[in-house]
Amino acid sequence: MNGDPSTIDGATTRRALSVRARLLLLCASLILSFASGSLYLTYLFERNHSDQLAVREQYRRFETILDVEQAVSLWRHRGGQLNSAMMLKDQPDEQLRRQADYEQARIELERRLVRIGSFDPDSLATIDSALREVPAYSQIVMQAMAQGHADTPDATRALAALQQRLNRIEETLEAARRREFEQSQQIQQQASDRAELARHIGLAITLLLLCSGVLLIVTVMRSILRPLRDVTNAMRQINRGLDPGVLPPVGGDEFGDMSQAMRLFHDRSERLGRLAYHDALTGLGNRAKLEESLEALLDQASARQLDVVLMYLDLDNFRSVNQRVGHRLGDRYLVEAVNRVQQLMPTGTQLFRYSGDKFVALLPIGDGGLQLEARIKSVASVVLRGVFEPYLIQNEVLNMSTSIGIAIYPDDGATTEQLISSAEAAVFAAKKSGRNNARFAGGKLAGQLRAQKALGNEIRRGLEHGEFEVYYQPIIDFAQRRVVAAEALMRWHHPDRGLLVAQQFISIAEEEGLIMPLAQLCLAQSHQQADIWSKAGHRWRIAVNVSAKQLQDGDILQQLRLLCAGIEPIDNRVDLELTESVLFDTSDEARELLNSIRRLGYRIGMDDFGTGYSSFNYLQWLPIDKIKIDRQFVSTMNVSRQARGIISATIALAQNLELDVVAEGVETPQQARQLANLGCPQQQGFHYSPALDAESFEQWAIGYAGRIREVDNSA
Incomplete structure (x- = not known):
């Protein structure tokens, strides 16, 4: 594999922005676009809000003028009632009440007129001037009418002047009302036009942002997804165990690194594939290799009615050796034990490292016949004596021995799991009997295993029936x-054995989960x-x-x-x-x-x-x-x-x-x-x-x- 970072299997890569830079550029562009659009839309919304406020203010003025007109009408009505009372010479109390109503209406009119001054001071001045002259002319007319001289020249002139002043007030209010109404209609129309324009502009901005965003996303994602697809296809080839061939040319970015890493991964995976079935320390086949080999061997033995002998070796006191000399020297101790066993086993024996300090040997016995047990005992005895030799390492003399459990197909198990389990039970019995010896599976050991399983089942039943207290x-x-x-x-509370203390069943419960x-x-x-x-x-x-x-x-x-x-x-x-x-x-x-x-x-x-x-x-x-x-x-x-x-x-x-x-x-x-x-x-x-x-x-x-x-x- 070419080690130059600018090439992948001879294919020169082009320099490109990294994926992170492209994504950051995409995010920055989208944020900038949306921020610009948001600012302009905010401006339009605020302008629309200002127009609405202006429209509401114009309507407020219009309503103020209407209120003043109503106050003028009420004032004139109260004046008419007062004139009638004086002409008909009503009771003094009635005349006083009419006078009070008239004054109250005038005060209300003046109060409402003040509000017009905030937006139409000219109309206020005209109306206020007319109002100041009305009481004098009104007084002349009422006195003449009270004396029966309503048709005198003075009374006629005063009445005409009074009517002129009142008409001036009404005309002024009418003109102001019409003017404000027209202004409100104009402002509303302008606001409506601007709102419609803002809506169209907002829609256009939104569409522009969406289109530009989609374009940016598509452009950037294509620059990412296309090389990603090519690299993924190459990875699928590797996962299928196939040669990916020449990896696709990609930019000098993360995908370029991935392509180079995949080639390296492919090379290493081939080496790992070779190691998947072998132990790195001893070079022996591992547990996976053992199970695969034993399955094949059992198939052959079943077809040809042959015996299969499985010998399970467990080094004695290996943990204390590790604690004494450390793991590095402990590994050397383990390799020495393997070398001794390999030299002592018959030719054709397959030896596997099952786990830790445990090994399994498949012996080439074939059709053992009547001498099968004796031949197995002979092999086990040679192994026990040969391993049982002190091992000198860095001025440390370490004792070495192993316990052996032996299981024979088909008597001790018809499957891989059963055969290994029987051998494990046998090596456990060998260790309990003093270590550095061999035991055959079957008989009493099988009975002990069955008893343990039976007790485990009884514990399950006891839990279901509430026998524990x-x-x-x-x-x-x-x-x-x-x-x-x-x-x-x-x-x-065992139904047959009576009351059992924890020591009689806890260990079995632990082993049975x-x-x-x-x-x-x-x-x-x-x-x-x-x-x-x-x-x-x-x-x-x-x-x-x-x-x-x-x-x-x-x-x-x-x-x-x-x-x-x-x-x-x-x-x-x-x-x-x-x-x-x-x-x-x-x-x-x-x-x-x-x-x-x-x-x-x-x-x-x-x-x-x-x-x-x-x-x-x-x-x-x-x-x-x-x-x-x-x-x-x-x-x-x-x-x-x-x-x-x-x-x-x-x-x-x-x-x-x-x-x-x-x-x-x-x-x-x-x-x-x-x-x-x-x-x-x-x-x-x-x-x-x-x-x-x-x-x-x-x-x-x-x-x-x-x-x-x-x-x-x-x-």
Whole structure:
């Protein structure tokens, strides 16, 4: 492959903008276009809004003139009523009322006239001048009429002048009203024209923006999608295991890098294809190769009625070797073991690395006949003796040995899975019997596997039929002389075998993948019982063991929230106890998970304290509320100074950190008193009571308090 970045398999690439630059240019162009259009449209909208305001203002003026006209009409009407009252010589009270109405109408007219002055001061001046002259002429006319001299020259001139002034007012208002109406119509028409123009311009801008945007998008996307399609086609060829040939010429951009990377990927994938069925460290076939080869071999054996011998080799104590010399030298140790096995196996043997320190050999036995078992034993014996030689590496003398499990087709399995599983069971039995030996599958081992499977099925049935129940072992406060808590322990009411303790079925449940249903059942029953005891007035906490698998399950927090939802607040009534192997993860995620659990109202306890990797380190990293001293220290504290020292240091540490401390496995009065003297009053064990069902526990706890009071009173 050509290493020049400007070529791809000899095809020179042209320089081009990068995909990121093209997309940025597209975005900038679209933003600029839409921003320009938006600004102009905003201007049009604001102009339209101004026109609407002008139209509303013009209508307001028109309505003001109409109001003044109405006020003039009312004023004239009141004047007419006043004249009538004076001519008919009505009662003085009536004349006064008419006079008051006339004055009120005049005041209202003057008040409304003021508003005209804000937009038509000339009309206001004309009307105001006429209004000031009206009272004088009106007075002359009314006096003449009152005296019966309405036809005198003075009265006639005064009446004509009065009528002239009133006509002037009305004509002025009529002219103003007509003028304002015409102006409003003109402004409205202009606003309508501008709105129509704005609508057309806006539509044109929108269409222009859409067209330009589509054009930009199409142009830029074509410059991206076309080379992307070419590169994708080449990738499909590679995925099908075909040679992509000459990759399409693309611009000197990301696609150019992709094309070069694909050629490199193709070359490497060919090498990886060769390694897919082989182990990189030893060069042996791997598990995939084993399964493929064994399937083919079983097909041949079935057709020709031949035996197939599978030998499963598991190096002894390889983990301790790794811990002693490190993984790099451990790999050399592993390669040496492989070399020894290859030299010791018969010619034609296929050897595979199954996993880690486990290997599988397929022996070329053919039709074994009556001497098959003896021949296999001979091969196994040679391998065991040959591997069992010390290995010197960098001045370190390492012992080497292996355990062998042997399975024969078809007696120990008719399929690949069955045959390997039988050999695994056999090598497990070989290790249990002392390592560095070989065991054949079948017989007792097959029976043990069947028994394990049967017990697993019985556990499933027991879960379905409600045969599991949580028992509670009391935790006593020696100083307060009362029951303060209980540890939840699972029991199985087996229909045939009676009451089984956890040690009799937990390991099988773990192997059969049933530990999670049991753990969830224990949590649920413990929460229900905590709620029952709380409502009955008992403040006994319940400690529930939590496994690593539960914590690794992403739903643990949600499960606890649901358990809390159906009962009263937890209020530190349930403790979750974790072993040090569970707490081995001191990451931020693990600490946050435990903090979230504590915020729900739970307390976190560390079980079997002092038996793990680095017990004291966890206390500064993780949110721990209490620690439980393991029973192995309690059982030997009377005879072991080291055990007493560990217990004393643990108690002192807990007190300094303000943590609760509980000792488990207390079986004698001497242990109870000695623990109390060391500062550990909270204790549990058979000295007090075994685990009891909930009802028996409640009776025992209440009775224990009574018994203690009797002892105190008698003392």
